[in-house]
Amino acid sequence: MMETMALANESPEEAGLGLRERSRLERLRRIRAAAEELFNERGYEQTTTKEVAERAGVGEATLFRYVTTKHELLLLTIGENMNQAIDSIEAADLHTAPSSRTAADYIARVYAVFEERAKFFGADPENVTSYLHYGFRAGSQLGAQSVAQGDRIINLVSSILDSAADSGFFSPDVESRVVAQNCNGTYIHEVLRSPVRQFSADDFWERLQKRLSVQIEPLFTP
Known part of the structure; x- marks a missing residue:
């Protein structure tokens, strides 16, 4: 009965598939x-x-016909949710980008990227931490997806900094991609150290922004 009801609500794309x-x-x-x-x-x-x-x-x-390990269940859940969150982050920045006029505008765009990532962590800190932790294991399928997600964030932040450099607000002597990598690494480190240090998820963004500010703001000119 459960499958029959679900099939009645299938998408148009699924309608062309076999039963x-x-x-x-x-x-x-x-x-x-x-x-x-x-x-x-x-x-x-x-x-x-079980x-x-x-x-x-x-x-x-039957479950193990779809996933081979419990780690892959993280891929199905947290990984997919993270992809959707990054989609939203990219869309929001695309909307904001045309209004960038000052150094502060570009800095705010970088902060907005990581503030949304902080919100994602804060909504489910234990499971996001597990996802990132297992993603660092060599050969992990989670790792491949986590790296791809990190690259999306790095590419976005790098592009923001490149645009700031083109407008004369960001130091031309600094590689924007290295800065973006460092910022993303800071986010990951803050996620992983939070449970170890017993830090509250409630002030995660405050801690992260302080660490990001010393990496980003000195590289901008008014």
């Missing part, structure tokens, strides 16, 4: 939704694949 493929996609959606719910309720570390399978209404053996 078996549509059923497969629906199971995958249920697995992803179950994982996200349980991660939010209990945290990634405390959730088991619990995810039960919540999704499938057997654990």
Whole structure:
């Protein structure tokens, strides 16, 4: 009954697929939704694949036809949410870019990128930390996605700094991409050290902005 109801609400793209493929996609959606719910309720570390399978209404053996490890459930949940968050960050900057007139405008755009990343972390600190932590493991599928996401942020910040340099506000002697890499690295470090230091997620952005300001603002001219 659950799959029948879901198939009735399928997208136009899915309507052209065979029943078996549509059923497969629906199971995958249920697995992803179950994982996200349980991660939010209990945290990634405390959730088991058996619990995810039960919540999704499938057997654990069926779950492992879609993901090979619990880490891949992070890929399905946090990874996809992070992609959507970066989509929104890029769209927001595209909207703001034409109004950049001063050094302060460019600096504000860089801060806006990382403030949104801070909000993403603050909404789900435990699971975002797990996602980044496992993403650094060699050969990890999470790692490949996490690197690609980091590159998107680095490219965006680098482009903002390049535009500032073209307008005469950013030091021409400094490589914008290196600055962007350092800023992204600072964000990752702040995420990973927060639970170790028992820092509150509530003031994450305040801590991060202080660290970013000493890297960015001295490189700008009025």
